[in-house]
Amino acid sequence: MTVVVVGAGLSGLAAARRLVAGGHEVVVLEARDRVGGRTEGGRLTDGTPVELGGQWIGPTQDRMYELVAELGLEWFRTHNDDGLLLVDLRGRQSRMAPHKGAVPRLGPFALADLGQGLLRFSRLAARTDLERPWESPDAEVLDGQTFASWIHRNLRTPSGRAYFRIACEAVFAADASDVSLLHALFYSHSGTDLETLLSVDRGAQQDRIVGGSVRIAETMAAALGDRVRLGQPVRRISNDDSGVRLETRGGEVVTGSHVVVTLPPTLAGRLEYAPALPSWRDQLTQRLPAGSVVKCYAAYDEPFWRATGLNGQAASDRGPVKVTFDNSPPSGRPGVLMGFVEAGDARHFARLSPDDRRRAVLECFARYFGPRALAPVEYLERDWMAEEFTRGCYGAHFTPGVWTSYGHALREPVGRIHWAGAETAAVWNGYMEGAVRSGEAVADRIGAEVAG
Amino acid sequence: MTVVVVGAGLSGLAAARRLVAGGHEVVVLEARDRVGGRTEGGRLTDGTPVELGGQWIGPTQDRMYELVAELGLEWFRTHNDDGLLLVDLRGRQSRMAPHKGAVPRLGPFALADLGQGLLRFSRLAARTDLERPWESPDAEVLDGQTFASWIHRNLRTPSGRAYFRIACEAVFAADASDVSLLHALFYSHSGTDLETLLSVDRGAQQDRIVGGSVRIAETMAAALGDRVRLGQPVRRISNDDSGVRLETRGGEVVTGSHVVVTLPPTLAGRLEYAPALPSWRDQLTQRLPAGSVVKCYAAYDEPFWRATGLNGQAASDRGPVKVTFDNSPPSGRPGVLMGFVEAGDARHFARLSPDDRRRAVLECFARYFGPRALAPVEYLERDWMAEEFTRGCYGAHFTPGVWTSYGHALREPVGRIHWAGAETAAVWNGYMEGAVRSGEAVADRIGAEVAG
Numbered sequence: 001m002t003v004v005v006v007g008a009g010l011s012g013l014a015a016a017r018r019l020v021a022g023g024h025e026v027v028v029l030e031a032r033d034r035v036g037g038r039t040e041g042g043r044l045t046d047g048t049p050v051e052l053g054g055q056w057i058g059p060t061q062d063r064m065y066e067l068v069a070e071l072g073l074e075w076f077r078t079h080n081d082d083g084l085l086l087v088d089l090r091g092r093q094s095r096m097a098p099h100k101g102a103v104p105r106l107g108p109f110a111l112a113d114l115g116q117g118l119l120r121f122s123r124l125a126a127r128t129d130l131e132r133p134w135e136s137p138d139a140e141v142l143d144g145q146t147f148a149s150w151i152h153r154n155l156r157t158p159s160g161r162a163y164f165r166i167a168c169e170a171v172f173a174a175d176a177s178d179v180s181l182l183h184a185l186f187y188s189h190s191g192t193d194l195e196t197l198l199s200v201d202r203g204a205q206q207d208r209i210v211g212g213s214v215r216i217a218e219t220m221a222a223a224l225g226d227r228v229r230l231g232q233p234v235r236r237i238s239n240d241d242s243g244v245r246l247e248t249r250g251g252e253v254v255t256g257s258h259v260v261v262t263l264p265p266t267l268a269g270r271l272e273y274a275p276a277l278p279s280w281r282d283q284l285t286q287r288l289p290a291g292s293v294v295k296c297y298a299a300y301d302e303p304f305w306r307a308t309g310l311n312g313q314a315a316s317d318r319g320p321v322k323v324t325f326d327n328s329p330p331s332g333r334p335g336v337l338m339g340f341v342e343a344g345d346a347r348h349f350a351r352l353s354p355d356d357r358r359r360a361v362l363e364c365f366a367r368y369f370g371p372r373a374l375a376p377v378e379y380l381e382r383d384w385m386a387e388e389f390t391r392g393c394y395g396a397h398f399t400p401g402v403w404t405s406y407g408h409a410l411r412e413p414v415g416r417i418h419w420a421g422a423e424t425a426a427v428w429n430g431y432m433e434g435a436v437r438s439g440e441a442v443a444d445r446i447g448a449e450v451a452g
Numbered sequence: 453m454t455v456v457v458v459g460a461g462l463s464g465l466a467a468a469r470r471l472v473a474g475g476h477e478v479v480v481l482e483a484r485d486r487v488g489g490r491t492e493g494g495r496l497t498d499g500t501p502v503e504l505g506g507q508w509i510g511p512t513q514d515r516m517y518e519l520v521a522e523l524g525l526e527w528f529r530t531h532n533d534d535g536l537l538l539v540d541l542r543g544r545q546s547r548m549a550p551h552k553g554a555v556p557r558l559g560p561f562a563l564a565d566l567g568q569g570l571l572r573f574s575r576l577a578a579r580t581d582l583e584r585p586w587e588s589p590d591a592e593v594l595d596g597q598t599f600a601s602w603i604h605r606n607l608r609t610p611s612g613r614a615y616f617r618i619a620c621e622a623v624f625a626a627d628a629s630d631v632s633l634l635h636a637l638f639y640s641h642s643g644t645d646l647e648t649l650l651s652v653d654r655g656a657q658q659d660r661i662v663g664g665s666v667r668i669a670e671t672m673a674a675a676l677g678d679r680v681r682l683g684q685p686v687r688r689i690s691n692d693d694s695g696v697r698l699e700t701r702g703g704e705v706v707t708g709s710h711v712v713v714t715l716p717p718t719l720a721g722r723l724e725y726a727p728a729l730p731s732w733r734d735q736l737t738q739r740l741p742a743g744s745v746v747k748c749y750a751a752y753d754e755p756f757w758r759a760t761g762l763n764g765q766a767a768s769d770r771g772p773v774k775v776t777f778d779n780s781p782p783s784g785r786p787g788v789l790m791g792f793v794e795a796g797d798a799r800h801f802a803r804l805s806p807d808d809r810r811r812a813v814l815e816c817f818a819r820y821f822g823p824r825a826l827a828p829v830e831y832l833e834r835d836w837m838a839e840e841f842t843r844g845c846y847g848a849h850f851t852p853g854v855w856t857s858y859g860h861a862l863r864e865p866v867g868r869i870h871w872a873g874a875e876t877a878a879v880w881n882g883y884m885e886g887a888v889r890s891g892e893a894v895a896d897r898i899g900a901e902v903a904g
Binding site: 140144351388 | 592595596597598600601604626627628629630687701718721722724728730731732734735738739740741742744796799802803835837838840843844851852853856857858
């Protein structure tokens with residue numbers, strides 16, 4: 001019997017690939033006319049590939065490095081060592097070496113405050129249970145408060161607090177107010193630790209894929225051939241003892257023995273299910289909103305910031321772009337600056353006119369790297385909140401109380417319906433690594449069920 | 453041109469009624485085979501009507517009293533004065549007079565603590581801006597924390613904290629961990645104050661409708677005649693300069709000049725929209741989960757608790773039923789106990805077998821009112837989380853950060869799509885009063901737009 005996979009992102013394609021390798025029939029239904037989900041390839045006018053979505057892999061994401069090698073792809077280092085990182089905090093700019101775990105040059109009080117805060121956070125994070133976060137020590141207390149409440153209580157200096165707030169926005173594309181403290185701790189632990197999540201060198205932003213991260217999905221999809229059906233948004237899933245039946249918006253019907261739904265939780269919750277999903281699963285997906293981010297690009301003849309001793313990375317407490325990277329191709333021509341507009345900034349930004357958005361982004365780039373940034377050859381952006389088949393990035397975050405009340409329903413199958421996707425992963429939750437691992441794990445479970 | 457209303461709950465029917473009175477053509481599309489939405493009529497085997505959903509009105513809900521009179525219906529007092537209220541806190545039972553604002557008999561420290569906490573809460577609540585909660589003083593700080601964080605910081609005694617936690621569960625069917633402090637404050641102010649929300653006498657639970665609250669919706673629907681179409685779940689809404697076009701799951705197509713969507717936010721967000729909704733509206737509905745509640749009934753030959761000096765109301769910190777009411781008909785025959793299983797209790801309860809659920813509820817009733825409660829003539833329950841076309845009651849709550857980030861999108865129309873429902877009301881948000889007011893206000897706006 002056929003296993004039906006909903007979504008041709010990394011999780012769905014990894015599940016399909018694993019199932020096919022196990023001798024199963026597979027159909028992948030993808031809403032869009034492209035594969036890749038939250039990874040997406042774009043091109044500048046001159047043909048330079050740019051990544052409109054997720055782009056990085058880093059150490060301990062072992063499955064990604066293996067997969068990339070299996071697919072015959074190559075990776076390269078994120079531009080990092082061509083200069084210093086620019087820190088723009090409370091109106092003052094400083095430069096720092098782009099090493100893992102480096103903290104900004106601050107006064108002695110702020111530095112002590114930040115150091116103590118980081119230590120406390122990392123100790124709490126290390127105690128979270130990755131498989132069952134709701135069974136972590138003091139789970140209810142940690143889950144009963146926002147990350148913002150913890151920051152307010154545990155950091156005393158404006159700079160220390162700003163550091164944590166920016167870190168939260170950079171990691172979750174959400175304000176510290178939006179996120180459960182337990183989730184912030186779990187998520188950091190899931191990706192090793194907060195330092196790793198924030199770092200380029202030996203961190204989550206260390207490496208990129210030659211040709212763009214979307215090559216991973218495209219290469220997997222090519223091997224799956226016509227098993228992958230594009231332009232087929234699933235609308236309804238029926239499920240009984242005999243199997244599953246899916247209907248698409250276009251009226252196609254696909255049947256199978258099992259279905260793997262790999263959509264982000266908020267979209268998975270919008271499908272029609274027959275019978276209706278149990279209350280705990282439905283109420284879970286009501287409570288896992290996606291983050292808010294617009295990814296912005298400006299291209300220049302050359303990476304001019306390198307000549308001034310900067311590596312193109314900025315971190316600021318003033319938006320709309322608070323975080324930037326040098327996203328130039330390995331050749332260094334053209335020079336490509338990439339900036340994220342995240343969380344509250346993104347919600348405001350989304351309501352501006354295209355001209356005002358472009359201006360606001362370029363003004364941030366100019367504040368960090370000088371007036372040459374105001375005159376790019378090209379400007380490009382992707383608002384992930386507006387994408388009908390994503391509705392927010394980087395991923396979903398757990399709001400307070402949700403892990404402890406509904407965590408059990410995250411991966412628990414409902415009859416023949418299985419759930420996968422980056423949000424369901426215990427390790428590297430929310431990252432490409434988590435997406436692939438979750439897809440493969442579900443494929444293995446279904447394979448075992450069919451064999452049993 | 454026709455105005456299409458999605459949902460035949462109180463909000464949708466009130467909007468339709470107002471539009472018809474203004475000379476407009478109206479079609480109401482209702483998913484279920486009944487009207488009333490979150491009000492629903494049930495019957496005991498002997499024919500006694502019981503309310504499976506919302507049931508009360510109270511002073512300052514002026515529009516409800518007017519409407520009930522307009523519809524030729526009558527109200528009666530909730531059973532309250534037939535005895536004392538039972539308080540079961542931290543394993544100790546006491547009785548208190550069921551007066552508005554009465555607080556449980558506690559030791560002097562707990563009493564002082566609770567008194568101070570209530571005063572602080574009411575002062576903060578009174579400062580919230582009902583029309584624009586995100587513009588209240590200190591809105592970001594208040595919205596950046598859970599109600600649980602505030603309780604933990606502002607109350608010192610276990611009894612004081614328990615009181616607030618139970619109050620939160622009783623008002624929101626959500627744990628204090630789940631709810632933004634700003635929302636708890638706004639919501640209390642929206643319904644006058646926390647005391648009013650919790651009270652029977654001069655409070656939100658003061659009066660009931662003869663024949664059951666569903667008579668309100670049924671009477672409105674009867675007057676609307678075949679404008680109300682049952683069994684028509686809307687699936688897709690298209691909207692352009694020329695009008696709106698709705699498709700139902702059954703393939704019916706209805707067109708009009710405007711549409712009023714009165715579904716709870718989490719369900720409104722699940723429809724397909726063409727063009728896709730703007731990101732702020734979509735991300736808002738990702739962040740407004742419905743509460744968790746199961747309403748449970750046990751019927752007895754007579755209201756035996758009255759003979760022991762109790763009025764059938766209990767408030768406890770031990771579940772699964774922490775709150776009960778005497779829901780006997782005005783005649784007092786049969787005796788009907790009603791209990792709510794709320795928040796975390798409801799999520800656990802939903803996974804139990806029907807037998808275990810019944811047993812757990814009756815054991816709570818017996819703990820409060822004696823062993824006669826174990827042998828009802830009949831037991832009945834309604835799990836609102838499991839209802840495909842509601843997915844949780846009493847209503848949606850705002851999680852931290854949502855009012856300040858997305859509040860503006862709650863009532864803002866998207867093209868020709870207008871939003872109504874209890875969750876959109878400034879006054880008596882979440883109550884029948886808010887539902888009716890919101891429906892009528894949107895009808896007036898559309899009427900003015902058409903006339904202009």
